[in-house]
Amino acid sequence: MSPSRDWSIEETAAHLRAGDVTAVSLAEEALARIAADDEQLGAWLHVDREHALTQAQAADDRLRAGDNITELTGVPLAIKDNFNVVGLPATAGSKILGDYVAPYESTATARLRRAGAVLVGKTNLDEFAMGSSGEYSGFRPTKNPWNLAYTPGGSSSGSAVAVAARHVPGALGTDTGGSIRLPASHCGVVGVKPSYGRVSRYGIFAFASSLDQVGPFARTVRDGALLLQHLAGHDERDATTVPLAVPNYLAACERGLDGLRIGMPREYFGPGIQPQVEEAVRRAIQVMKQNGAEVLDVSLPHTPYCVAAYYLIAPAECSSNLARYDGVRYGVRAAGDDLGAMYTATRRHGFGPEVTRRILLGAFALSAGYYDAYYLKALKARTLIRNDFLKVFNEVDVIAAPVAPEPAIRLGERLDDPLAMYLSDILTIGVNLAGICGLSTPCALSSEGLPIGLQLLGPAFGEEKMFAAAAGYEAMAGNEWPWPEVAR
Amino acid sequence: MSVTIEQVERIAHLAKLTFSQEEKEKFTAQFNQILEYVETLNTLDLSGVEPMHHVWEVTNVFREDVEQPSLSTDETLANAPNRKMDYFSVPKVIG
Known part of the structure; x- marks a missing residue:
């Protein structure tokens, strides 16, 4: 097995510049890994060999000519299938878009392409990005590479898995209520949800327009920062x-932890959070404290209302979109x-159960009398929830918390219990409601050997502080555990 | 409050959705469970609180009214389930 699969984006870029490898050979290796693993994992919906190799060839030409090279030139990436990439299928995980081919390009993928990245293909997701486990894909569920009996988290399930299984070093996702951070946490990778308004959503399939945001996955905090720089x-x-x-x-990643004020919201710890998750996150915060951060107790008193507010607002916007x-x-x-x-028959056959539920819920919440x-x-x-965050960010630079109340759940465990599924978003959706930024970075493995993420939140357009805390933690924690070997 | 199967049917009709009897019963039960949960919002004192429609104060943005490149007719119609000449074709509207 080539060592390239373990390289971060920065390492890959260094090897490409040094001429040790070519973009074509890296793309070939990524394609081979996907071909070997993906029948088991279900991370990809569409891989286009010819398309990938054409981009890789162009990247190699650029590298040889020394022409406009960026850190992404020649680096293979995965794109969630709710982005339009011109000429490739884009299904948003829905049968209703089963034969759709994108006639135009999303701004996010256009920026990655302009930087020279090689888009290997499109990844699986919960239908229209609605789901927390990856199981609501209209095509097939995605499985967790750490244990194939478990879900990877959703909705950007395939992008998280493609990075965790080391098919590619980075990927693109979308986060409306935790859809980047949750699968990042459950798959042991870094996932970044930027502030609302930081990254263009042009060319993604809209789900809930006041909440949707585009963001990257990577295996290091610095790679996450690098991808966001381009997006x-x-x-x-x-x-x-x-x-x-x-x-x-x-540059923000180099700031270090010294003097950084980190708030621990008491509502994100305690009852409802699995003890081993809470302990792992508390240990991570302790590491930051030992390395110069100041830790303060803070309160976000309207946290218990986040799920209720979100599951009215997001479905309402979804029913319209x-x-x-x-x-x-x-x-x-x-x-x-x-x-x-024809309308009714098309929607009945095209939409799966979760999307149907949310359209109904949203149509109900918006209907006359309700x-x-x-x-x-x-x-x-939502106003009260946002005000909580505004107030706390007057006192601290960054908020630290768990990403999810528990590690990944088993396949099928909550498939028919939508409310229980919604409650797994309780620690991530406040960020979307408030429009602030957040990321997940790995901090421990559970007793079952599944990853646990640390969530770090920054104020709106305060990504620098969030990256400073995350990179500072990553450098000091020394979290070294082997990446999963997918069972064959 | 709780909703009845008839109310679910009415909303489904508005949203151009349809279900089997079994699905209707299941959806109604799940719907009521979710509604019961979201009613926790009733325990909040919301008097004098402004609703938050947008994250930022956004205003409409206009560009100069100059011609810009756009998709060709063929590109636009490439995904059409049923195309006739340069039009999207649909079943009859009035029965």
């Missing part, structure tokens, strides 16, 4: 992106005698 910035095609300068995130899937302009059309019957009782209350609760 971040204003885009005239997404009016929610802010015209703020993008700071140097790699998914109205466009009607079988007229794209996607798989089912037969119907008249237009109305808007004030449900949706409006959720919007007001």
Whole structure:
């Protein structure tokens, strides 16, 4: 086995520049690893050999000519299948888009391509990014490479697994309520959810537009920072992106922990959190304290209302966004005698159970007579949840907490219990409701040998402090455990 | 409050969705479980709290009204389930 599979993005870039390897050989190796593993893992929905090798060849030309080389030139990456990459299928994990081929390019993937990255293919996800386990894919569930009987977390299940199984050193995901941080935590990789407005969503399939955000997966904090460096910035095609300068995130990774004020929100610890998760996160915070950080107890008193507010707001926006899937302009059309019957038949056959549940819930929350009782209350609760974070970030630089109440769950464990599934998002969705940034970075293995993540949150557009804390922790923790060998 | 199968049918109709009887019963039960949970919001004092519609104060952004490249007709229609000439074709609208 080539050593390249264990390289970080930075290491890969160094070897490419030194001429030890070529982008074509790296792409070939990634393709071979995917071919060997993926029948078991289900991480990929579409791998395009020819497309990958064409990009790799172009990257090699660039490297040879010394022309506009970046740290991503020639580096193979995975893209969640809810991004449009022109000429490739894009299904968002839904049968309703089973035959859709992207006619245009998302801004995020365009930026990665411009930097010379090699997009190897598209990864599996919960249908339309709705799910916390990866099991709601319309095609097949993704499995956790640390133990194939377990889920990898969702909704960016395939991207997290592609990085954890070392198919590729980095990937792209989306996070509406924890869909990057949760699978990152359960798969033992780094996952970054940037502030709302930091990265353009142009060209992704909208789920809940006031919450959706694009972000990277990687195996080191610095690689996560590096990918965000390329993704971040204003885009005239997404009016929610802010015209703020993008700071140097790699420089932020060098800041160290000295004097960093870290808040521990008491609502994110204690009852409901599995003791071994809480202990692992407390140990990680202790490491930061021993290396110069100041640790303070803080409170986010409206945390118990996050799940309720989120599961009204996100479904409401989803019911509106998914109205466009009607079988007229794209996607798989089912037969119907008249237009109305065709719409209904198309949506019945195209949407899976979780998407259907959320459309119904959202349509209900927005309907006459219930808007004030449900949706409006959720919007007001959202104000209180955001104010909690604003207040705490007056006192601290970064918040540290668990990512999920427990390590990964077994396949099938909660498939038919939507409320229990929703509650696994309790520690991640406040971040989306408030529009702030957060990341997950590995901090321990559970008694069953499954990864546990440490969540670090920064204020809106305060990614630098979050990266400083995460990179500082990573450097000091000395977490060394073998990457999973996927059973064959 | 709780919803009945009939209410679920009505909302499903509005959202252009349809179910078997068995699915309707299951969805209604799950729906009620979720609604019971979200009613925890009723324990909050929300008087005087402004609803949060957006994360940032956003205003509409206009660009200069100049022609820019866009997808060709063929590219736009490439994913059409049913194309006739340069149009999307659909079943009859009025029965």
